[in-house]
Amino acid sequence: MLILYIAYFTFTFSVNNNMVTIEVLTGSNFKKWKEDIEFAMEMADVDLSLVTDKPGDLTVTSTDDEKLVHAAWIQSNRICLLSMRRSILDHLKSGLPIDCAAKELMTAISERYHVSLNADIGNLLQVLFNMKYDGS
Template sequence: YKVSSDTLFALIVLIIYIVYFTVTFSVNNNMVTIEVLTGSNFKKWKEDIEFTMKMADVDLSLVTDKAGELIVASTDDEKLVHAAWMKSNCICLLSMRRSILDHLKSGIPTDCIAKELMIAISERYRVSSNADIGSLLQVLFNMKYDGNGGVRDYVIRMVDYQTKLNALKVDLPDTCIVHQALNTLPPKFSIIKTNYNSQDESWSINDLIFRVVSEEEKLNKE
């Protein structure tokens, strides 16, 4: 079995990316991988941190304020919460600092808790919601179905962008997604488009998925 030069090159690029742009380590006996913060990938980095810390059950310090200091009268429950928070804070701080390129650490607070560090980094790489909206709209309205991955996944990806835009207070109704999906399908789906345009009743997203998937399966059998 021979590996093509293109495949070999892709594997080399993937290995380089994994080695230099991700960090993998064990947290509570769970192997976690975090994409290294390079500056332009803040959202992905933040999602990785939050997801991995949550999965390892050490995200307490990211979502709560600093635990109160223990006193003689502290209860056993308070001591347990304090210990859990301190452990979480230590792990979260180490995870964040270890997954940031060295030259980006300048100016980032060193004497703070995990929640404060995340806020400080978020402020540095904050992207306005308007920029997010523009980027999402551009991607959504420039999508074209090329046959890769199946038409079901294509429509679901559109719905994902719709959901993200709705979260940014840009309300795109399902009818908009149905129209956009149909208008960006290749000519072989012309029967589906004609059927939709000849009706007064709008389709739901699920109706659309059912019809286009059925049509694609029929076309693949021909």
């Protein structure tokens, strides 16, 4: 069972009584967003399209196993794409591919928001500067 709760900057999935939260991609939190998406899709057992390429088209001679894999990949791709697109701020969606697989969309987003070591250091410094002494 998959339930989606939407807050301003997070999405929370309830998958088999496990709560999984995804931060909305704001541009500066790509690394965390990617980890959240991958974890949520793994927990929901729909990460097939994120980790594999699209299977070949079905033919008359396709086996039942090939048909099952194809159907599972199509469903996984649909759910992953919906989850990814819903967790990106609207103004950041421009320029992203529209008609693509989830793996291709993740690659495009990764290229746009490539995380450098300096960005990680900057985030840590910002957390440090915003800390307040609480007396303990």
